[in-house]
Amino acid sequence: MRDSNREWYFAERPEGEPNLDCFELREGEKPEPRHGEILVRVRYLSVDPYMRGRMRDTESYAEPWDVGDALKGGIVGEVVASESDRYESGDFVTGEGTWADYTVLDADDVAPVDPEIAGLPAYLGVLGMPGRTAYFGLLDAGEPKPGDTVVVSGAAGAVGSVVGQIAKLNGCRVVGFAGSDEKTDWLTDDLGFDAAVNYKTTDDYSAALDDAAPDGVDVYFDNVGGPITDAVFTKLNVDARVAVCGQIAHYNDEGVPTGPRKLPMLIAPRAKVQGLLVGDYATRFGEASEQLGEWVATGTLEHRETVVEGLENAPDAFLGLFSGDNIGKQVVRVSE
Incomplete structure (x- = not known):
């Protein structure tokens, strides 16, 4: 183990893409x-798209970083020293820590992890914040019903890949948008999606939806925004539900993007659009963790992590989110 501690700090605010x-x-x-x-x-x-918002000097649901702050995010690791009777050396925990070799955490703010259920990276993905986001976002905001058609943007990411699988467990037809043939093949061949669209090689999203979702869209789980969302809004069925989880297509925009005005498209289908923040469900995290853990342990829910090696490469891992480098959850391995 290292005797010193390397730690990443926020050096300057970006203009556009970091x-x-x-x-x-x-x-x-x-x-x-x-x-x-x-x-x-x-x-x-963990590196996550929401961290881009913390780089702005504006109020948001996540407190912005000040220049000079240590960077923080989800971590999973091993207790090596304890001043709490709740944990002892050798225990594995997950919580909000710094991008560092070692991080000090309040014992009340961490949760134990069980490596017997899944490997440690899973506790930053399917068994962590992204998995809980998918669980509550789909089931509470999306309200899927058997026979519904569920469309997911960013479907090969940490959240979207779990959303699609839970939708299948609820008897839905599932269509995913992702950014490569490798990703779309993973969605259909491994995760059981009924159809998948490579948005980078597709010129007409509306026509692609006509093929993949011929009966229209009952639930749209949006992680991306942009022209994919514009196309989906034209296909919403009566009483459709839209869960707005993320808008990664716009996170690096310096100005307000313009495009088709979407509100009129909600009138005829009487569609409901709901933004969601997983923190609002904090009192029910135990429910999600128990169910997700059971699905993972039994092999009902598949997961995948893209692992970037070395703390020194953490910024590259974060920047890779905006070019779609990851399949599943993007994590950084800091130590063996």
């Missing part, structure tokens, strides 16, 4: 836990 100049790696002493805290050796850290 680059490596936004990040600074510093090395210092290994931190020590105080009363009620634990020192965790980070095994894996």
Whole structure:
């Protein structure tokens, strides 16, 4: 184990798409836990699209980073020192920590993980925040019914891939949009999607939906926004439900994008559009964790992680989200 601690800091605010100049790696002493805290050796850290919003100097649902702040996100790791009677050295936990070799966490703010159910990276994906987002976003906001057609954008990502599988478990026809043939093949061949569209090689999204969802769209789970969403809105059935989870197509926009005005498209189908934040379901996280854990343990729910090696490559892993490098959850392996 390292005697020092490397840690990434937010160096400057980006204009448009972030680059490596936004990040600074510093090395210092290994931190020590105080009363009620634990020192965790980070095994894996999470990079997520919502972090782009934290780089802006504007109010949002996630507190913005100040220049000079240590970067934070989901981590899973091993307790190596404890000043709490809740955890001891050798325990595995997950929580919100820094992009570092070691991070100090309040013992009340972490959760234990069971490596027997799934590998550690899964606790940042299907068994973590993305999995819970998919679970509550689809079931509560989307309200899928047997026979519904569910369309998912960003379907090969950490959230979308779980959404589609849960929709299939609820007896739905599932159509996914993803950005490569490898991804669309994974959706249909491995995850059981009924159809998948490679949006990078498709010129007419509306025509593609006519083929993939000939009976229209009952539930749209939107992770992307942009022209895919514009096309889906023209295919909504009566009483359709739209769950707006993310808009990664616009996260790097400096101005407000313009396009087709969508509100008139909701009138005839009497469609419902709902934005969602997984934090609103915090009191029900146990419910989601139990059900997702059971599905993963029994092989009912498949998952995949794209692993970038080395803490030094964490910024590259984050930037790769915007070019679609990942299949499933994008994580960084910090230590063996």
